[in-house]
Amino acid sequence: MKISFLLHNAYGIGGTIRSTFNLASALAARHTVEIVSLMRTAESPSLPLHDAVTIVPLIERRAGARGSDARDPGLSRPTAHVPAAEANGTKNFNALTDERVAAYLAATDADAVIATRPGLVIYLAEFGSDRYLRIGQEHRLHGTHKPDIRAACDAAIPRLDAFTSVSEADAATHRAKLPGIDTRLVGIPNAVPATPVEPSDGSAKLVVAAGRLIPVKRYDLLVDAWSTVAARHPEWRLRLYGRGPQQAALRKQIDALGLAGHITLMGAHSPIETEWAKGSIAAVTSREESFGMTIVEAMHCGVPVLATDCPHGPGEIITDGEDGLLVPNGDRDAIAAGLLRLIEDDELRRTMGRAARTAAQRYAPERVAATYERLLVELYEQRGTAPADRRPPRAPRQPLATTLKSAVKQLIRRQPPLRPVASCRADAEGNLTVLVEPAGLHGSDLELTVTRRGHGDRIRLPLRRPDAVQGADGPWTAVLDRAALSRAEGGTPFAEGRWDLHVVRPGDRARRRVVSRYAEGRGLVTLEPLPGAPFAWWVPYPTVDGYLAVRAWHRPAHAEARDVHATAEELTVEGTLHGGATRLGEGAVAVATPRKGADGPVTAPVTLLADGRFRFTLPYKEFQGRGVWDLSLREGAQDPAEPIRVARLIGDIVDRNKTDLYPLAGGFRPYFTTASNLAITTAAAG
Missing domain, CATH: 3.40.50.2000 (Glycogen Phosphorylase B;)
Structure with missing residues (x-):
């Protein structure tokens, strides 16, 4: 069968898009599947989708794109079919969406068209044809829509072949609200695939x-x-x-x-x-x-x-x-x-x-897809007809001479480009295993390079082929050994900064940056720093443009701010000492150093507790003027050695300045910098 899904915007990341992609990908194993996106707002979808599924955009909203509809006057004229609450002015539905969907539904050769939101359900009832099955989906609840949307949907549903809810309870509600109609009203859950991510072990608090x-x-x-x-x-x-x-x-x-x-x-x-x-x-x-x-x-x-x-x-x-x-x-x-x-x-x-x-596992896409297949077959049986056989024709067998000729050309042709996609997994020891998917790799003796951004420091690791147990579809792997790189054993240390990953093919010097599939930091949540070594920590993460990277910290000594408690009068920090920080003695002090101005630093005694823990309290009355103060520890007020920065680095979070936030109290606020160091700022300084 050819199955077509109507989505409002296949280029977003909402739950309806996600569930539709999951179902479409599963159906694509046995059917021809397309997703018709009313709007196109990006070059490619944000969510993963099976390669066999085709996306057909109807309206190009990007102003600079080829064939853009951004200036079409129909975008600013109201729809004649969709209620105002669903249309949202002309943002979601308008005269141009009326025109494009009507044209698509009149011309499509699909065997079944599935509409995924109220406005599209209304379109399918209004413009759809008996040439194909018309199925609507409810991704919310019957009683949660605004009255005009609910009334329009209730009027549209009887003109469809079937209407599905994502729970049986809501399907029962629809049957109670719409008695006596011929439309099949059934509950079919969303498709949610299992994940290759390493599962929780239940140990993290x-x-x-x-x-x-x-x-x-x-x-x-x-x-x-x-x-x-x-x-x-x-x-x-x-x-x-x-x-x-x-x-x-x-x-x-x-x-x-x-x-x-x-x-x-x-x-x-x-x-x-x-x-x-x-x-x-x-x-x-x-x-x-x-x-x-x-x-x-x-x-x-x-x-x-x-x-x-x-x-x-x-x-x-x-x-x-x-x-x-x-x-x-x-x-x-x-x-x-x-x-x-x-x-x-x-x-x-x-x-x-x-x-x-x-x-x-009950919600595996394959199971949900099988439920939809049964529904489509039953609906065609009710009609007394059958959908077209759309199995792709078998490719004709090539003569042996042609096959050999192609093989020779393949051998002498330049190797295909690298397109590496990988996951990075932190294990219980803090090692990082990079798992590169084989589909984007071509060649032998491939390497993984890890390069410090802005510095050029580079670590080279061989990429190991999958073993016999993993099979040809298994990932190529490289391991970043935490202990070795923390101590710079055998070469370059994993210095502080951000590191980018590339796959390199030495034969032709091809080098491509690694796209991120999953950056798994579960092993870092309960991990502690290595004893008897300089402090070293790293967190894998996806960059904003989708590449795999590692944020690293490497310090001779470190004071981890485990607990930060601020009142209107003072700031109290309790934490743990790591690396050379254990040298601190009874005369140790906490120092708040102003970044600008002539004001002197503010100091307070540090109380050393058991098991390498410390605590200090800085009273705000000691701070003069306004600005930002950076916090560190010293052996004593006159200690000439490099101060030990107080920071929050341990764990799985890359940018503490975006997550670990504290309120303004007494005109002061503790905060973490872009390097995750602890500082104090005043209201005026931001």
């Missing part, structure tokens, strides 16, 4: 939540509940991943509850699987969930999910007490109690994590 920062997700409830958790288990941390209009309100709530050191707003992160795997518990506190892709994603990563038992998704995904916990919707105390139950029972948490991985 970390809870993870992810999604849009919007009111329906009730992250305010989770933050409030965390105040109870933090009081009992201050060593545990909560991370919230995502962007949205509630970000400022959540930041204010966190600061007001004094939880700045306990809850981190991480921003958006894609792919999110690497972050689920770092956690030991996932939290979903939504007021309502049509399905809950984040729940299944976390379960695939071996993380048990605590979720509110809201309509409708969580209760259909989680088996309470077996692979996760369900708590009453909107109940702050129940959320806290559920989190504490999982935090305080290591065996329960790990057992549920293993069960969650098994349960998540």
Whole structure:
């Protein structure tokens, strides 16, 4: 069959796009599949998609692109078919979208067309044809749409062959609201693939939540509940991943509850699987969930999910007490109690994590695709017809002479270009294993080079071919040995800075930068620095343009700021000493050095605690003027040696200045610099 999906914008990263890509990729194994994107806003999709799936954009929104529609007057004229709330003025739907979708639906040779949002469902009912099956999808809930959207959808659904909801409960709601219609109303869950990311082992004292920062997700409830958790288990941390209009309100709530050191707003992160795997518990506190892709994603990563038992998704995904916990919707105390139950029972948490991985297999794209196949076949059987046989024709067998000639040409032809794509995985010892996918590699004796940006320092490593167990489809690998590179054994140390990865083919000197698939930092979450060595740390990460890189720190001595507590009167820092920092004695002092001006430094005694820990308190009344002060430790006030910077480097986070934020109090605010060093700034200095 030829199956066509109608998407509003296939170049975004939303949940509907993700689930559609997953399903389309699975169907492409047996069918001809295309995704018709109403809008094109980028050169290529942001999310992974099977190579066999074709994307067909209808409107080119990029002003400088060839064939751009950016100045078409139809973009500014209102739609004649889609309700105003769905059209959003003329941003989402307009006269030009009316025209282009109508033309596509009149001309397509698809056997089935699947519309993925209300405006597209309305178009499919209005402009669709009996030549193909017309199927609508509901990715939200029946009762969550605005009245005019709901009314238009309810009027459109009877003109379709089938309409699917992502939960059986919502399908039942549709059947109750639309009695007596011939349209098949069925529940089919979203497709969520398993991940190759190394799953959680349940050991990190970390809870993870992810999604849009919007009111329906009730992250305010989770933050409030965390105040109870933090009081009992201050060593545990909560991370919230995502962007949205509630970000400022959540930041204010966190600061007001004094939880700045306990809850981190991480921003958006894609792919999110690497972050689920770092956690030991996932939290979903939504007021309502049509399905809950984040729940299944976390379960695939071996993380048990605590979720509110809201309509409708969580209760259909989680088996309470077996692979996760369900708590009453909107109940702050129940959320806290559920989190504490999982935090305080290591065996329960790990057992549920293993069960969650098994349960998540129900949502494998292949299984969901098979459900859609059965639906399409049944709908054609009801019609008494069959879709066209669109299996690709077998290529004609070439004569032997032609085959030999082609082989000779292939041998003498220049080798194909390198297109390396790789994942980087930190293991429990802190070593980094780079796994390069074989599809982009051509040649032999390939090398991985790791080059310090702006300096030219370069480390060369051979890329090892996959072994017999991995097979030809296995990754080529190189290992960055933490102990050897920290001590510069045999050559270049992993100096402080950002390092870029390239694959090199010595034969023709081809060199290509490595594209990032996954940067897995799970092994870094609970890792500690090597004893008896200079302090060295590294974190793999994807750059903003999608390449694989490593952020490294290498210092003779280091003072790790584990806990930062600020009041209106003073700043208290407690941490651990590493490398040469252990030389500090009883006369050690903390020094706040102004970056500008003639003001002298502010000093305070350092209390040395057991196991290499330290603590100091800087009273703000000692600070003169306004500006920025950098914090360090010294053997004494007159110590001529290089000061030991106070910083937060240990862990899996690349840029602490973007995540570890503290409120302004008494006109002062502690913050981490771009190098993750600790500093103090005044209100005027920003």
